[in-house]
Amino acid sequence: MSHSSGVRQVQKQQTRQALLDAGLRLLEHQNLSSLGLRELTREVGVSPAAFYRHFPDMAGLGVALVGEALGSLHATIRAVLAQGAGAAGSAQNDALIEASVALTADYVADHRPHIRFIARERHGGVGPVRAAIAAELDRFADEVAAGLATQPDSARWSAADLHVLAQLYVDHMVATAAALLEVPPDDRAGHERILAAARLRMRVIAVGRRHFFDADA
Amino acid sequence: MSHSSGVRQVQKQQTRQALLDAGLRLLEHQNLSSLGLRELTREVGVSPAAFYRHFPDMAGLGVALVGEALGSLHATIRAVLAQGAGAAGSAQNDALIEASVALTADYVADHRPHIRFIARERHGGVGPVRAAIAAELDRFADEVAAGLATQPDSARWSAADLHVLAQLYVDHMVATAAALLEVPPDDRAGHERILAAARLRMRVIAVGRRHFFDADA
DNA sequence: TCATTCAGTAAACAACTGTTCTCCGACTTT
DNA sequence: AAAGTCGGAGAACAGTTGTTTACTGAATGA
Known part of the structure; x- marks a missing residue:
């Protein structure tokens, strides 16, 4: 051999x-x-x-870049989500939000060109690349949904609805990453402004999930 | 003359x-x-x-297309949001959500190529076009923020935080529109699946806004 | 050691690109 | 009716493009 x-x-x-x-x-x-x-x-x-x-194509090169950009992220995401498993209370929840935002910020800082490529080609003109990105993001949503399912705030949620919610989290993270790209890498203030907005939005979603089945919801 | x-x-x-x-x-x-x-x-x-x-450029053509795609939408958005002004209660809120989702669905159905262009070039390689799209979406966020401000559920919200929330709504609508493009125009089931998910997510956000300042939030 | 494999080269292919130039002829103004 | 304006045509410019071909020479396995 x-x-x-x-x-x-x-x-x-x-x-x-x-x-x-x-x-x-x-x-x-x-x-x-x-x-x-x-x-x-x-x-x-x-x-x-x-x-x-x-590579057979430019599309082939693109698909390989998708794997390079997002492939290593799945394990990291699962690790972050595991830290919130079974935990209750808004303090614990805030810690999880902070960890998620920090992960996004760090990953964008360390892989700017990769993330830019993903944002650009997510809806770009090359079919196979679009499909590869969609597949990766779907896997992210699966992982987030699995993480959410372990938390008490998801008690009354169906698996299907949790998956829809997970997509919202994933979309929001992608949007946050794309927003970070619009600002120069060394602009600490602009950077922090975006992250603060991301934290606020994630908190709104978390609160919405917790009170979704309240009587006055 | x-x-x-x-x-x-x-x-x-x-x-x-x-x-x-x-x-x-x-x-x-x-x-x-x-x-x-x-x-x-x-x-x-x-x-x-x-x-x-x-046109001086292809970029010039692109900027003109942005105006064609989104320009006429501002008045429509303001009209939809006005119907929820000052209204309270989750029934009224659901009506507003339904109107927003229906607006998105109709607009995508009637302007598929335009919306596809926007989704594709939002993070595309042509700077001036990216800037034009960002400017239009910012105006949308302004309008949504103004609409949210008139509702009782926003009572304790600062103007700045409302704007951040408005961006979440806009981003979510763009994501929904992009998702609708991925499905064939005549696929009623797939269509409705996406819209149901969009409604659920909007309701989560609405609930989160209402309970954001609760003691146990 | 010798035959084989195979990553990379060089050249040629026909077709295509954005931009500039001069010119025409229909509309517009005086 | 004459003079001027100006949207569009046509041709030429000097490049560029993706793909295939036959080939070389070093790493490989027997």
Whole structure:
């Protein structure tokens, strides 16, 4: 058999990664559908034909970038949500909100180009990429719904309705991430303004969930 | 002076409109940044050079499309929100939610390509278009905030926090509109599924607003 | 050691791109 | 009726684009 860590494979992965990195760099200021194959290979320093050794399409490159951008996030999200399992009270809830917002802020700070790519291509013109992003976000919603289900405030909620609520949380986090991109990375004040707004909105949603089945709701 | 309804002006507006219409048609399956000038003029049946008589750029065409897509919506939104002014009780609130959701559904049904364009270019690669969309959505948030302010449930809310809440409503409506686009126009079941989820989420937010300052919030 | 695999190259393909120029001819003003 | 305006056509510009082809030479496995 051919073990997968031969010199050949390693070098192939290196240029593949170089293509992904250069793509991300070039996509900071343009859409995937306007990124040229030659433009990309020129940036990397390989011949145009070399691209086809790694991806069938530009769409293929895009799908790979989606995985790079969001793939590692699932475990992190589950970890954050686990800290609120079974906990009650608004103090505990606020801690969970704070942790979620902090996670969003940190991830955007550390992966700006990736997040920008996701925001840009979420409704972009490249079908397979749109589908890949939608699939990842759906998985996020599943995970958030599972996390919500363990909390006392969700006692009277059906699984289906919890999933709808989870989508609201996910959408809101994506919106917050996109808002953070609109502000320069070193603008601490603008940064904090967005995060404060995000916290407020999450608290409104949390309160709404808790009182949703009250008599005067 | 030259009155603005001469044969000349009318014909000019006609080809301008033809450019906008053809643009919208071609943008249904691609991004603005990948729409070629020649591709567009070919679709309309005019020479490439004719484009420059109407727009300096593709970005210019895009900004004009933003106005076409969202400009007429402000008055409609104000009208819907006015019906809830000063009203209390969850029944009245539900009516307002229903009206908002119905407005969104109708507008998407009647302006699918426009809304698709907005969703696609909201975070797209063309700066001026992004800015134009952001400006329109900000105006929507202003209008929603003004509408919310007239309701008893907002009694203890500051103007600034109401504006943050209004952005949540606007974001949610945009997300709902985008979700409607993902489903074929004649899929009544999928359509209704999305609208039911939107209503639920809006109700959660409304309940959260009402109980936000409760002792156990 | 020798044959095989295969990532990357170079060149050629036909087609396409945005922009500028000069010109025409129908509308508009005087 | 003459002079002026101006939307649009047509051609030329110098590039660019994605894709396929035959090839090289180093890593690989027997």
